[in-house]
Amino acid sequence: MKQPLGVILAGGQATRMGGGDKGRLPLGRGTIISHVIARLEPQVASLALNANGDPSRFADLNLPVIPDSIDGFAGPLSGVLAGLDWAAAQDATHIVTAAADTPFFPCDLVPQLLQAAENAGTQIALARTPGGRHPTFGLWPTALRDDLRQALQDGLRKVVLWTDKHGCATAHFPDDAAFFNVNTPDDLTKAETML
Known part of the structure; x- marks a missing residue:
């Protein structure tokens, strides 16, 4: 399999943080999203x-900004679909997604997801820790994008309902803290400590 493309999911509304782009909040010497970029970029094509x-608010990141194609905040799967359409236009076979509010995810996320899918003989893989699955951290095939589009148009919103239907491998990571996500001001304080 070719090296997948990476897509950072930042399409949420950040209601528990008071709205806005929580990935832009300061963390250490950068922002939450700068830590996410630093971890994912070396792992993807x-x-x-x-x-x-407005995509111009991210101009300083020098990344393509791809909006959801499904109206009305359809959740993370809508972002996955946008990423799959973007990747398919570049003849990529897969993407790996990461959440924009999770700055400490493993630096071997992509190889672990690829290995899990290969071992299980599946096209999809999700990250898992002892605390459960992390459905915004996954390996997704562009070949299933039209199936996903139809599922979203039919009202599906829960990631695992769709992934389980198609066979989904699991990449196991030992540390729940690696997938700690910043949802509230208290979480941001905790992230500063973790850093």
């Missing part, structure tokens, strides 16, 4: 950002 609204 190229990188894009899935975000809605």
